[in-house]
Amino acid sequence: MPSALGPKASLYVTCVIDQLYPEVGVSVVRVLRHLGVTVDFPPDQTCCGQPLFNSGFAAQARQLARRVLLSFKDASYVVVPSGSCAAMMRVFYLDLFDNDPVMRQQANEFSSKVYEFSEFLVKVLNVTSVGAQSAGSATYHPSCHLLRELGVREEPQQLLANVDGLEMVDLPNKESCCGFGGTFSVKYPHISEDMVTDKVNSVLSTGADTLVSCDMSCLMNIGGSLSRQRKPVNVKHLAQMLDREAS
Amino acid sequence: MPQIKTQDFFDASALSIKDPELRQALQRVGTGFDNARREAIDEVSAEVWEQWRESARQIKEHTIDHLDYYLELLHDNVTKNGGQVHFARDAEQANAIVANLVKSKGVKIVTKGKSMVSEELSLNPVLEGLGTEVYETDLGEYIIQLANETPSHLVAPALHKTKAQVAQLFSDKLGVPYTDDIEEMARVAREALRGKFLAADMGISGANFLVAETGSLVIITNEGNGRLCTSAPRIHVGITGMEKVIPSLHDLAVFLRLLPRSATGQRLTSYMSMVSGPRRESDEDGPEEFHLVIVDNGRSKMLADPKLRESLYCIRCGACLNICPVYQKVGGHAYGWVYPGPIGAIVTPSLVGLKQAKDLPFASSLCGACREACPVKINIPRMLLHLRQELTESSEPAVNSTPALESILARCYTATMSHPTLLSMGTKLLKLLQIPVARNGRIQKAPFAPLSRWTRSRDLPAVPQRSFREIWRQELSGSNQSHQ
Numbered sequence: 001m002p003s004a005l006g007p008k009a010s011l012y013v014t015c016v017i018d019q020l021y022p023e024v025g026v027s028v029v030r031v032l033r034h035l036g037v038t039v040d041f042p043p044d045q046t047c048c049g050q051p052l053f054n055s056g057f058a059a060q061a062r063q064l065a066r067r068v069l070l071s072f073k074d075a076s077y078v079v080v081p082s083g084s085c086a087a088m089m090r091v092f093y094l095d096l097f098d099n100d101p102v103m104r105q106q107a108n109e110f111s112s113k114v115y116e117f118s119e120f121l122v123k124v125l126n127v128t129s130v131g132a133q134s135a136g137s138a139t140y141h142p143s144c145h146l147l148r149e150l151g152v153r154e155e156p157q158q159l160l161a162n163v164d165g166l167e168m169v170d171l172p173n174k175e176s177c178c179g180f181g182g183t184f185s186v187k188y189p190h191i192s193e194d195m196v197t198d199k200v201n202s203v204l205s206t207g208a209d210t211l212v213s214c215d216m217s218c219l220m221n222i223g224g225s226l227s228r229q230r231k232p233v234n235v236k237h238l239a240q241m242l243d244r245e246a247s
Numbered sequence: 248m249p250q251i252k253t254q255d256f257f258d259a260s261a262l263s264i265k266d267p268e269l270r271q272a273l274q275r276v277g278t279g280f281d282n283a284r285r286e287a288i289d290e291v292s293a294e295v296w297e298q299w300r301e302s303a304r305q306i307k308e309h310t311i312d313h314l315d316y317y318l319e320l321l322h323d324n325v326t327k328n329g330g331q332v333h334f335a336r337d338a339e340q341a342n343a344i345v346a347n348l349v350k351s352k353g354v355k356i357v358t359k360g361k362s363m364v365s366e367e368l369s370l371n372p373v374l375e376g377l378g379t380e381v382y383e384t385d386l387g388e389y390i391i392q393l394a395n396e397t398p399s400h401l402v403a404p405a406l407h408k409t410k411a412q413v414a415q416l417f418s419d420k421l422g423v424p425y426t427d428d429i430e431e432m433a434r435v436a437r438e439a440l441r442g443k444f445l446a447a448d449m450g451i452s453g454a455n456f457l458v459a460e461t462g463s464l465v466i467i468t469n470e471g472n473g474r475l476c477t478s479a480p481r482i483h484v485g486i487t488g489m490e491k492v493i494p495s496l497h498d499l500a501v502f503l504r505l506l507p508r509s510a511t512g513q514r515l516t517s518y519m520s521m522v523s524g525p526r527r528e529s530d531e532d533g534p535e536e537f538h539l540v541i542v543d544n545g546r547s548k549m550l551a552d553p554k555l556r557e558s559l560y561c562i563r564c565g566a567c568l569n570i571c572p573v574y575q576k577v578g579g580h581a582y583g584w585v586y587p588g589p590i591g592a593i594v595t596p597s598l599v600g601l602k603q604a605k606d607l608p609f610a611s612s613l614c615g616a617c618r619e620a621c622p623v624k625i626n627i628p629r630m631l632l633h634l635r636q637e638l639t640e641s642s643e644p645a646v647n648s649t650p651a652l653e654s655i656l657a658r659c660y661t662a663t664m665s666h667p668t669l670l671s672m673g674t675k676l677l678k679l680l681q682i683p684v685a686r687n688g689r690i691q692k693a694p695f696a697p698l699s700r701w702t703r704s705r706d707l708p709a710v711p712q713r714s715f716r717e718i719w720r721q722e723l724s725g726s727n728q729s730h731q
Binding site: 047056057059063067145149186191220228 | 257260261264572573576577609610611612613614615616618619629632635636637638639640649653657658660661663664665667670674689691696697698700701703704705706707708710711713714715716717718719720723724
């Protein structure tokens with residue numbers, strides 16, 4: 001049963017992690033529980049609506065946003081292991097309900113409960129070291145929405161710096177976009193490919209054996225390119241680096 | 248207006264990206280301009296920079312909100328100084344105003360300072376059609392005039408050309424021996440232009456700012472050509488967009504700090520010229536006439552739309568182009584009209600028509616670097632999203648441009664994501680469908696679009712055996728104690 005001591009967090013796992021990288025979700029749950037957080041998973045959750053919103057389908061995005069607001073209406077914290085989904089829910093839901101005062105109010109209240117995973121650890125739990133261990137070297141790619149919509153810059157790097165035994169290598173041009181951009185990657189594949197090539201070259205130039213980020217969609221992009229080129233670089237979500245049970 | 252090729256963005260960008268000389272030329276964007284901008288900001292500190300940005304934004308916000316008032320004040324003060332103000336609704340009117348001046352004043356030779364608005368109006372062909380000789384005098388503009396091309400960057404119009412290409416151009420068009428020594432090439436251009444400055448009857452300039460309280464036109468250059476254009480000929484015509492007005496000289500001070508640093512990383516520009524009317528009786532020299540042509544040409548549409556209004560705050564520094572990962576790859580010409588890059592993707596649809604420019608708002612990964620670099624904090628990503636919505640949701644067939652397949656996909660996606668049971672069924676279906684193409688947890692060749700566009704050069708993860716929601720139900724939902 002939930003402990004009465006720790007905070008309660010509702011996990012919004014994101015559809016990318018749910019459908020493609022479930023092991024990341026498992027690590028998120030383990031890390032949170034290890035830190036004394038009571039985690040629940042509202043089972044009705046699906047997509048936050050971001051792919052629709054970014055493609056201009058605001059009405060459909062609104063439909064999915066309403067579902068999210070309903071599924072998480074009793075949550076005290078909503079923890080999201082993705083900078084871009086968290087940005088959608090915290091920042092862009094407000095835009096989405098610009099002309100609807102009732103929903104806008106709900107979106108506003110919801111917005112203040114949304115935390116990206118690393119942000120939740122550092123800002124809410126006041127944790128910068130989770131006691132994780134690792135070997136080898138890693139480099140960190142700050143994803144665009146995490147950085148520029150949520151302003152989360154230092155938190156993931158603090159957490160990584162405190163992983164025992166892990167050597168962090170700075171990623172050159174780290175703040176440039178990896179070229180994913182949701183539907184942009186298939187609307188303009190030639191531009192997206194060229195952008196990810198630059199990112200892959202930056203990653204390879206560090207010599208690190210692991211690439212870490214807080215967004216699986218960026219990692220799907222960079223990792224997809226690394227894997228096509230048969231480059232032996234591991235691709236990991238921050239939660240996996242902090243999870244003491246993850247192999 | 249110049250030929251609109253915005254509808255060809257996809258093909259044009261695909262060609263640009265493969266052009267080795269363009270790639271070489273574009274390297275200067277990120278490593279040159281953008282690094283210089285960052286260093287200039289570091290020098291003054293991020294805090295001070297942020298204060299300047301904030302005050303610049305407030306000035307622009309205030310002026311654009313009271314644009315009618317400040318344009319009238321500007322008009323009155325320019326007139327008081329002995330200048331003439333002309334308001335032009337569109338490109339045709341603006342060109343006609345200048346053409347009439349050329350005809351009525353017997354102008355044979357025109358020298359021009361750099362003006363993006365004159366590019367927007369396509370003024371040169373109109374004047375040349377009257378038999379007037381028109382010479383661009385900004386070195387970059389001079390190069391592209393010789394090459395019969397259009398600018399590819401707001402600040403550096405010939406940025407798309409390599410040094411070797413310019414050297415060849417000079418040798419072909421000016422009949423000078425081939426040299427790629429930059430100083431020598433600049434000397435050749437200076438020599439070719441010096442006589443034109445002296446012979447010109449009319450100088451045409453743009454304006455970086457118009458100061459309402461003094462009725463002044465302000466231009467910022469690095470070559471001094473602007474000053475020669477505005478002072479040597481007997482007539483000076485300034486042409487600019489109506490958003491360039493600011494209230495006072497006090498306000499100008501902020502922009503004089505922001506603009507050079509944002510554009511080229513310079514602390515100060517080399518030349519800052521203020522023109523407040525024609526020569527006075529006590530002046531020894533200077534133009535006899537000063538005309539200021541203030542152009543709307545679609546800007547009032549942006550003013551009227553509260554979601555696009557802040558695009559009028561732009562001071563055309565080019566910082567958003569220099570930092571944009573898309574611009575860095577495809578260059579300016581791919582955008583198909585006068586204003587490229589992130590700000591171009593916002594402004595162009597208002598000026599040439601949204602449907603005509605429908606690809607531009609989508610030509611962005613929405614990374615937000617442009618907003619971070621913008622010295623007046625224009626929220627470009629938000630406006631890109633707004634334009635995407637207009638294009639996708641508009642009931643006007645003249646605007647809506649969503650492909651039928653995309654609409655269907657969006658509807659199916661929404662339906663699936665609205666019902667977790669449908670989502671589970673969808674996952675099962677995908678697991679079956681991927682059997683022929685998934686190997687070792689990855690898909691190397693997806694059989695249909697849009698996924699096949701992904702797998703051209705990237706692997707796609709295969710759908711795993713269990714989704715997170717299944718793992719949660721089976722293993723995680725029961726216990727909340729720590730798994731130490």
